[in-house]
Amino acid sequence: MLPTTADVIVIGGGVMGVSIAYHLAARGQKNALLLEKEEFFGQGATGRCAGGVRYQFATEINVRLSLESLPMLERFKDEIGQEVNYRKCGYLFILTKPQDVEVFRRNVEMQHRLGAQTEWLAGDEVRRRLPLMRLDDALAGTFHAKDGLVDPNSVVMGYIGAAQRLGVRALNNVEVIGIQVKNGKVDGVETNKGAISAPIVVNAAGPWAGLVGKMAGVNIPITPLRRQWLTTTPLPEIPADFPFVIDFAQSLYFHREGEGLLTGMSNPNEIPGFDQNVDEAFELVNLEAAISRMPLLEGAGLASRCAGLYEVTPDAHPIYGKTPVEGFCVVAGFSGHGFMHGPISGKLMAEVILDGRFQTIDVSALDLARFEENRLIREYNVV
Ligand SMILES: Cc1cc2nc3c(=O)[nH]c(=O)nc-3n(C[C@H](O)[C@H](O)[C@H](O)COP(=O)(O)OP(=O)(O)OC[C@H]3O[C@@H](n4cnc5c(N)ncnc54)[C@H](O)[C@@H]3O)c2cc1C
Numbered sequence: 001m002l003p004t005t006a007d008v009i010v011i012g013g014g015v016m017g018v019s020i021a022y023h024l025a026a027r028g029q030k031n032a033l034l035l036e037k038e039e040f041f042g043q044g045a046t047g048r049c050a051g052g053v054r055y056q057f058a059t060e061i062n063v064r065l066s067l068e069s070l071p072m073l074e075r076f077k078d079e080i081g082q083e084v085n086y087r088k089c090g091y092l093f094i095l096t097k098p099q100d101v102e103v104f105r106r107n108v109e110m111q112h113r114l115g116a117q118t119e120w121l122a123g124d125e126v127r128r129r130l131p132l133m134r135l136d137d138a139l140a141g142t143f144h145a146k147d148g149l150v151d152p153n154s155v156v157m158g159y160i161g162a163a164q165r166l167g168v169r170a171l172n173n174v175e176v177i178g179i180q181v182k183n184g185k186v187d188g189v190e191t192n193k194g195a196i197s198a199p200i201v202v203n204a205a206g207p208w209a210g211l212v213g214k215m216a217g218v219n220i221p222i223t224p225l226r227r228q229w230l231t232t233t234p235l236p237e238i239p240a241d242f243p244f245v246i247d248f249a250q251s252l253y254f255h256r257e258g259e260g261l262l263t264g265m266s267n268p269n270e271i272p273g274f275d276q277n278v279d280e281a282f283e284l285v286n287l288e289a290a291i292s293r294m295p296l297l298e299g300a301g302l303a304s305r306c307a308g309l310y311e312v313t314p315d316a317h318p319i320y321g322k323t324p325v326e327g328f329c330v331v332a333g334f335s336g337h338g339f340m341h342g343p344i345s346g347k348l349m350a351e352v353i354l355d356g357r358f359q360t361i362d363v364s365a366l367d368l369a370r371f372e373e374n375r376l377i378r379e380y381n382v383v
Helices: 015-026 060-074 076-080 098-114 123-129 152-165 206-215 280-293 295-299 342-355
Strands: 008-011 032-035 091-095 119-122 140-144 169-171 176-182 185-191 194-197 200-203 223-232 244-247 252-257 260-265 302-312 319-322 328-332
Touching (some): 008 015, 008 185, 015 342, 032 152, 060 098, 060 342, 076 152, 123 140, 152 169, 200 342, 206 223, 328 342
Parallel strands (some): 008 032, 091 244, 200 328
Antiparallel strands (some): 244 252
16 A cells, blocks of 8 residues: 655665665654655666776765765675675776876875875786786776775665665655645655655656656756666686776776676767667677777677666766755766765765755755856766
């Protein structure tokens, strides 16, 4: 039976929604309701993401989010009771353009100042660390040993289970189709199963957050953009400690996945939209670029492939907090790196809902109003 009222409704059961639900319950707000339109939780961007977690970003706010969020993933088993398989293989950014070298030098200085110990690598050191790759053009690189990979499904299941044990109701197959607003205040939601009233509604609908915003008459500038990856059959040549490698100029990445390799690449010509089918023509572009960097891939077979949606904002930073409709909040728009910031974002949203302000990190500059007030924040380090 669908409840008819709740204190807080969270729309979307991806990493953001489940983290908010857990953090609200952990703070004592148990009459929260999580609504997910799909049959299972975590089938949106979260379930299709590459699972990468990193400290290496180009803006202070993103580094600060990582400095809080990644330790939460390290402590996940102890705090939430679920193993999430954090593999600290490190991210190794390969830089092949002089202008990127300059920007990354400044980024590394900023990361050091904030306490993220990223290493600077000379071109020869990059080649020495990656003997299986063809890297004649590498000018330099950066490496952070605690960057790595975490299992997205385990994080979602861990938060859902913990939230439910604390009393949260989490429902699948419930699609929000309208948002009720009265006198400028949110009053509840319409779903495919009936109406539910609530004084607080959180839009955690990921790539669909713009559509959900429209239901309340709020413009949330989030563009869905397809991104995809593939995995290979086993490649025994790849060492167990092979890092998450990013050829920054090509937006091409590789990491170990099971006994094979996962590779993905961003299509600069992708047209915004909700298509989640693999683009086979671009898959070939990805494969060619990957083989030319790592010739041994020529002999590998295709094991699996996946396409999903980035949730891109005009400045590639997320949107946190209030909207012009009182009680209607948003946490979305992580622009391709939101999985890793899910834990801290749920905590921050619980703070703004229960305390009226962000406590752990001040993310108030990442408000929705910045787009109208021209206060954009640029992130150079988007993959
Ligand atoms: C190919 C790919 C690779 C990526 N790699 C990484 C990576 O390595 N590291 C990283 O940190 N991030 C990565 N990301 C980004 C990351 O996946 C997202 O930033 C993050 O998962 C966003 O989480 P979310 O909860 O906001 O969105 P989602 O996981 O999409 O959750 C939103 C949920 O809302 C539900 N929903 C939508 N509308 C409604 C409605 N009307 N009613 C009810 N429910 C609704 C959807 O079904 C969905 O389950 C990647 C993304 C993609 C696509």
